[in-house]
Amino acid sequence: MAKDTAINSRKSSVVLNEQHDAPAEEGVNNEPEVGVFKFSAVLASVILVSFLMLLDVSIVSTAIPRITDEFQSLNDVGCGALQPLTGKIYQYFHLKWTYLFCFGVFELGSMLCALAESSPMLIVGRAIAGMGGAGLQNGGLTIISNCVPLQKRPLYLGMMMGISQLGIVTGPLIGGAFTSYTTWRWCFWINLPIGAVVAALLLFVQVPDPIAKDKFSHTIRTVWPNLDLVGFIIFVPFAIMVLLGLDYGGIDYPWNSATVIGLLVGGGVCLLIFIAWEHRVGDGAMIPISMLKKRIVWTSCLNMLFLGSSNFVASYYLPLYFQSVKGTSPVQSGINVLPNIISSIVSSVLSGALIGVVGYYLPFAVASGALISVGAGMLSALSPSSPSSFWIGAQIPLGFGRGIGTQVPMVAMQNLLPPKDLPVSMAMLIFSMTFGSAIWLTVANTIFTNGLSSQITKRVQGLDPAVVIGAGATNIRQVLSSDQLPGVIQSYTDAINDVWYLVVAFGALCFLTAWGLGWKDVRQKKKAAKAEQA
Structure with missing residues (x-):
């Protein structure tokens, strides 16, 4: 028995090593091995889970000002979590059950957030949800990659990321309604019934693995040295x-x-x-140095880091501007950010289709960074009296930039690496986006809080900045006098505008790192396949 186990382990290692060294066009499962109906079910499941992930992010971003009111601190705003082991876990365990496990972790974190009675409990809940979310993103990307031929991945990734962003559209509206008419806790409770539907659907869908996996009972005993x-x-x-x-x-x-x-x-x-x-x-x-040394890999990770950071920071500070400076309700602030979200959805789907037609993804990444900087630069000029035409126009280039660039690092890495490396490489991308965004969101919060304190001290004499920060972003009109309010609102505006300068820098760094993604034509795989058939 022990001899059979050792033989099986050596065979698995040989298969993994052979596929690790194989070029992308010669890797296993480069063409889908599932039927149209089964693939449609798998794609629908992954899109629904991705929708739920983005729904969670957008609901929370809209509810942040209300959460700060309850916990009496702006320092509670900010979260970030990462599970760097997901790539290795997906490599050795069955995709379907690993995916469902990560989904369960995400649901557990959501439940803890809904039950939170203190900031530490809320932070722990968000951290746990983030760990599960990192596994879901990596798993979703890996599942699509295992089902779809390389030349069609830009299209399906565009569909996945574009359609799932409907969660960002509906999130602010639902989150605003919850915070205005019930409680912000429903922003987390809503994940549970939707999650139950997703879990039931996935249980009856067969998710393909790139290679045959050992039974769980065997893998769980032998996999630990490989993790x-x-x-x-x-x-x-x-x-x-x-x-x-x-x-x-x-x-x-x-x-x-x-x-x-x-x-x-x-x-x-x-x-x-x-x-x-x-x-x-x-x-x-866990993060192979040999893989990371490849220029396309490390530039893709950096590009994803800055792109994700711009997305996270914008998602948090756009609602904060509308609710604190403009004095809108959470529902109205959700409506006000629709230009950013809709433009992102449209550009994400279109760019996915265009990359498949044009073949080259580099121009989309370069344009993405430029548009993000332009949009953030326009937003840095916002004032308490800015008309709707200005803040709508400023959000459109930001949204288009984010939409056309999000999938490019994924396509670049998948075009370079063999299929067996995809779980680890996609985990590296999620690592870069999630951990980098957590760091830069913390930096943005520090810039904002320090700037707010400095501006209040300069503009409103005799007012302790701690009183304003302690009041919460949506309560300043209730706790301040009519003489103090204009100066505090302008202080909020200037502090938020300081954060937009950071997003301008993110766009510039996206622009610079985009040039390292390689001038590659994804259609070459399709041309090669046709040549072989001829």
Whole structure:
């Protein structure tokens, strides 16, 4: 029995290694092995889960000002979580059951958020939901890649990302209605019944694996050395210390305090140890250095990091502007951000189709960065009296930039790497987007809070900035006098505009990193296939 187990393990290793070294066009499952009906069911399931993910993000972003009122602090705004092991887990376990497990983690986190009675509990719930969400995103991308031939992936990725963004459209409206007429807790409770429908659908859909997987009972006994748990254990303190250091700096502790310096230095040391360990482990690492050294891979990760950061920051601070500066309700603020969302949906679907026709994805990535910078630059000129024509026009280039660029890093990496590397490579992209966004959202919150305190001190004499911050973003009109309110509203405007300068920088960095994605034609795979048939 032990001999059979060892033989099976060696066979699995040989298969993995062979597929790891195979070029993309020669990898397994480069053409879909499922029928039209089954693939439609799989695609519908993944899109529905992605819709739920974006619905969760957009609902929460709309409800943030109301949440700050209940917990009496702007410091509660900001979350970010990552599960870097998902790529390795998807590589060794069945896609379907791993996907459902991650979905269960996401639902558990949502339930904890709905039951939260304090900021720490809410943060823990968001962290758990984020861990499951990272697995869902990676799993969804891997599932689509295993079902769809390479030359058609831009189209289906565009469909997946475009249709699922309807969650961003409906999220602000639903979130606004919940926060205005019931409670913000329903922003999390809503995930549970929708999740039950998704789980029931996935249970009866067969999700294809790129290779035959061992039984769970065998894999669970033999997989542990292959998951790079040591690397993960080193990564955890790095992530926690960096995020805490950025969150504390300038708010709870001075930037030159021993606490902040110790956290950031400690995180940097853990990062160096983590890199050294990953280099030592080699191709079996959680983040393989050999893969990361490829120019298209690391530029794709950087591009996704800055693109995701611009998305997260905009999703949080657009509703904050409308609710604090304009004094709109959560429902109205959700309606006001529709130009950004609709333009993103349209451009996402169109770019997916156009990449499949044109073949080259690089021009879309370059245009994405430029449009994000233009849109964010226009938003940085917002004032309390800005007309609707201005803030609508400013959101459109931002949304188009985000839409045409989101899928490009995925297409670039899938065009480069063999199918067996897709779970790990997609996990690296999700790692870059989620962890990078968490860091930069914390930086944005620090810029905003520090700027707000500074502006209030300068504009409203005798008013303690802590009183305004403690009142919450939507309560300033109830707690301030008529003489103080104009100065505080202008202070909010200037502090939010400082954040838009950060988004301008994100767009510029997207523009620069886009040039490293490679001038590749995804249609070459299709041409090669036709030549072989001839």
